[in-house]
Amino acid sequence: xxxxVYGKGCLKCHQLAANTEQAIKxxxxxxxVEQITEINKITEKGIMFTPALLIDGKIIxxxxxxxxxxxxxxxxxx
Amino acid sequence: MKNxxxxxxxxxxxxxxYYMPVELLPFRNPVFEALALAKWYAREHVLLCLIPxxxxxxxxxxxxxxxxxxxxxxAQARKILAYSVASISGTILAVCxxxxxxxxxxxxxxxxxxxxxxxxxxSGPAINVLAIILTxxxxxxxxGIARAFGAVVFSIIIGVLMHLIFIKEERSRKPExxxxxxxxxxxRPIYKNAAYxxxxxxxLIFANWAKPDISSSRIWFMIYENKWAISLIFAxxxxxxxxxxxxxxxxxxxxxxxxxxxxxxxPLLLAGVLAAGFFxxxxxxxxxxxxxxVHRLVGGNSLFANFFASFFGAFxxxxxxxxxxxxxxxxxxxxxxxxxxxxxxxxxxxxxxxMLVIRSVIGTKKTIVYVSLVVIMATISGIIxxxxxx
Numbered sequence: 042x043x044x045x046v047y048g049k050g051c052l053k054c055h056q057l058a059a060n061t062e063q064a065i066k067x068x069x070x071x072x073x074v075e076q077i078t079e080i081n082k083i084t085e086k087g088i089m090f091t092p093a094l095l096i097d098g099k100i101i102x103x104x105x106x107x108x109x110x111x112x113x114x115x116x117x118x119x
Numbered sequence: 120m121k122n123x124x125x126x127x128x129x130x131x132x133x134x135x136x137y138y139m140p141v142e143l144l145p146f147r148n149p150v151f152e153a154l155a156l157a158k159w160y161a162r163e164h165v166l167l168c169l170i171p172x173x174x175x176x177x178x179x180x181x182x183x184x185x186x187x188x189x190x191x192x193x194a195q196a197r198k199i200l201a202y203s204v205a206s207i208s209g210t211i212l213a214v215c216x217x218x219x220x221x222x223x224x225x226x227x228x229x230x231x232x233x234x235x236x237x238x239x240x241x242s243g244p245a246i247n248v249l250a251i252i253l254t255x256x257x258x259x260x261x262x263g264i265a266r267a268f269g270a271v272v273f274s275i276i277i278g279v280l281m282h283l284i285f286i287k288e289e290r291s292r293k294p295e296x297x298x299x300x301x302x303x304x305x306x307r308p309i310y311k312n313a314a315y316x317x318x319x320x321x322x323l324i325f326a327n328w329a330k331p332d333i334s335s336s337r338i339w340f341m342i343y344e345n346k347w348a349i350s351l352i353f354a355x356x357x358x359x360x361x362x363x364x365x366x367x368x369x370x371x372x373x374x375x376x377x378x379x380x381x382x383x384x385x386p387l388l389l390a391g392v393l394a395a396g397f398f399x400x401x402x403x404x405x406x407x408x409x410x411x412x413v414h415r416l417v418g419g420n421s422l423f424a425n426f427f428a429s430f431f432g433a434f435x436x437x438x439x440x441x442x443x444x445x446x447x448x449x450x451x452x453x454x455x456x457x458x459x460x461x462x463x464x465x466x467x468x469x470x471x472x473x474m475l476v477i478r479s480v481i482g483t484k485k486t487i488v489y490v491s492l493v494v495i496m497a498t499i500s501g502i503i504x505x506x507x508x509x
Contacts, residue, residue, distance in 0.1 A: 052382070083224065087229065091217065104185060105180075
């Protein structure tokens with residue numbers, strides 16, 4: 042499973058990455074969260090609002106920080 | 120809970136600064152100035168001005184569908200509309216400075232093109248709500264309004280100029296894919312949202328109503344004398360709106376988002392205030408940099424003073440809102456009103472680190488032209504503002 046956090050690396054992006062890691066741990070999954078800060082890669086994905094969370098290339102949410110429960114739900118539905 | 124620890128530290132540091140017994144210190148020097156300025160900010164600006172401002176910023180990020188604005192930035196959008204929306208949408212889109220660059224890149228590559236993207240990039244950091252509120256509160260409403268107005272007008276001029284200068288490339292360039300409209304419908308009717316924001320802004324304005332000059336008309340005095348009663352009415356209305364129109368979940372999200380802004384911005388602001396106090400001192404006092412030096416460099420309203428202020432501002436990095444205490448220190452040390460506006464316009468919009476990111480998006484040539492335009496425009500608006508204020 043490919044899990045990525047897109048964003049320029051401000052506090053919000055770190056918060057999103059932390060929430061995501063917590064959600065992965067809670068779900069008993071083995072996956073690494075990759076942080077992507079390169080601006081052209083952010084635009085290539087069609088992301089306008091950072092931070093954004095992508096699971097297997099699909100944009101789960103952008104422009105806000107979902108809670109751990111919300112991310113767990115997204116991981117389950119994948 | 121990492122955030123809980125951070126919250127506790129922030130509150131303890133704030134209370135520490137608020138009750139700091141700086142007057143008892145036996146020395147008077149730059150360190151004293153730094154601490155005294157920090158205490159003054161904690162007492163005068165944090166509780167009544169910044170905290171409500173954080174709540175407004177939080178409400179904007181939670182309750183206003185930011186994605187809905189995106190359709191005005193599409194490749195098919197009408198140009199006039201794209202420019203106008205780009206020049207003012209920073210108010211709601213640029214609350215967090217790190218969101219500006221991805222949006223800029225998206226508008227440029229997938230949407231309305233270079234002009235509107237540049238207009239957004241320039242005005243965004245200057246007109247976000249937190250910046251306007253703190254500028255008007257600390258530096259005076261004239262400078263606050265001049266900043267917002269200057270940013271909007273010049274963003275359109277710079278955007279159009281960039282478009283015209285690079286019109287050949289712009290015509291032959293195709294958007295690399297569409298902008299995704301991910302807006303979701305908000306259940307609340309627009310008048311409720313409008314009333315809710317109006318009440319919050321009213322509370323902020325009246326709670327901070329400054330004591331008017333002797334020469335002002337009587338109505339300002341009447342408002343000043345009754346400011347707490349008026350503020351209380353707004354606070355009451357706000358509580359009624361919140362309890363009637365909002366779900367519990369929404370309110371929780373609002374508070375969390377507002378507090379997030381506070382945690383993000385207050386430490387930076389404290390560092391900025393300490394630095395401003397140390398180097399420049401409070402108004403009427405001197406820090407480590409002597410006043411005659413500031414006065415000689417950026418005093419008055421000469422072409423050189425304005426140019427120096429905008430050039431310096433363009434390359435210097437200001438963390439969100441720290442431009443305000445630094446500018447206050449400079450004005451206190453003798454900086455002219457014109458150069459102050461020039462620095463305000465060029466400063467937060469540009470910095471060396473963000474020039475490098477901009478360069479990776481639009482290339483070296485366009486970046487150089489953009490930076491030059493910003494410096495020229497900020498210089499001109501500084502001169503105009505300076506001569507009006509004299």
